[in-house]
């Protein structure tokens with residue numbers, strides 16, 4: 001089954017209602033919720049008490065040295081127990097699910113359920129939620145992709161074809177069409193045209209009235225509410241630069257000396273002491289370091305994002321927002337030798353903090369930890385291993401000084417750091433699936449091919465045009481990005497199935513408990 005709907009039509013809300021219904025009818029164990037492993041989806045997963053598909057499959061993130069995939073064999077009791085009671089599987093943010101990921105999930109559920117290999121997902125009912133015009137998976141083919149015979153890598157291709165077969169078996173589609181987020185009708189019309197690449201010049205003019213430099217707006221990024229609004233950007237590097245700058249400004253405003261936590265990086269078991277190699281690795285974008293940042297500038301009261309699943313069941317997942325309160329460290333761990341051009345000369349660098357105290361307003365931990373306020377959680381150092389591309393990023397003399405073999409192309413680095421990044425700015429990927437109060441966006445598209453999600457996802461996060469500021473002037477062409485043929489074809493296919501769904505599943509077949517404004521249909 002599939003429940004498609006534009007941004008803000010209440011897909012997450014419906015998942016919450018279904019969850020509640022299963023709980024109230026004491027069948028919570030029959031429902032499992034998964035979301036693809038990407039930051040935005042993980043945030044959605046946390047909100048729906050779900051897990052990421054990758055973490056469920058026991059896979060680590062892509063660029064670590066060895067892909068640590070849990071192996072599943074028939075008769076694996078742990079696996080069978082995990083799925084024993086599950087009859088319904090909700091997959092959220094389907095636009096970000098890749099074909100191979102779905103095929104792997106199918107294999108595992110079938111193994112767990114011990115069923116005839118022809119039965120998809122071992123007989124578990126799968127319900128996909130999402131919007132195919134929002135972000136597609138990173139490094140993978142989306143579910144609406146059509147495979148061509150020229151595609152190589154036999155195993156992957158078989159996986160992809162298998163997943164396409166599964167998707168083609170969807171026979172029940174219920175489209176959510178009523179907008180629940182956007183309250184501003186004119187703005188809603190604009191968003192709908194933006195989705196279909198049919199924006200008008202009037203839409204463009206209307207959006208231009210929200211450009212920061214427009215004198216009529218009298219909006220200052222230094223004052224409330226805009227100084228608290230996250231700036232959504234396309235690139236990790238720009239996000240990091242804005243965050244560093246914002247933390248520094250805040251520290252100056254508060255009359256504090258800037259403090260930066262520096263990650264500890266190890267090569268072949270030893271702390272890297274060559275300063276040039278160390279700095280090159282510290283400066284890598286966190287997308288290349290298993291999301292553990294090299295530098296974490298901090299100031300009390302700053303917004304932060306968790307970059308790891310610390311305790312998903314408590315709502316502490318990759319993407320969860322919090323407020324940084326305090327860094328706990330020993331004075332001896334201050335790295336006096338360290339200097340970096342990215343930060344002012346009087347910056348205090350801390351190499352081995354013990355932990356950070358972070359308040360997570362939506363955390364589900366109700367009891368107070370000893371001597372800590374409710375919702376104030378100690379976040380400790382985390383450890384990750386990632387590959388560093390020596391050839392691409394290191395000058396030969398630096399590699400030689402660090403005693404790296406000439407022929408080596410990639411080296412494995414172990415990093416210890418706090419799994420936190422400042423959240424004054426965040427990437428658009430991370431905003432997907434969220435309703436945000438006020439935001440500042442950029443509509444100057446990055447170079448290269450642009451998907452419709454890049455223009456549609458950011459402005460569709462808010463309720464009204466007034467909740468949005470645009471950081472700089474942009475071209476009309478940005479509003480005319482079109483969806484791909486594959487996206488359009490899949491949307492049409494879903495639409496057709498949606499038309500016939502009520503005929504094939506007439507209401508008389510169901511009993512109708514009404515809950516939370518939704519009628520939940522259940523086969524009697």
Ligand SMILES: Nc1ncnc2c1ncn2[C@@H]1O[C@H](COP(=O)(O)OP(=O)(O)OP(=O)(O)O)[C@@H](O)[C@H]1O
Pocket residue numbers: 005006007008009010011012013014131180181432433434435460517
């Ligand atoms: N039935 C409802 N009654 C009242 N408010 C609702 C309802 N459904 C959704 N909302 C509100 O509308 C907003 C958007 O809902 P939700 O996040 O579920 O949409 P979505 O379809 O998942 O959006 P996106 O695709 O952008 O993630 C939320 O603020 C939510 O609380």
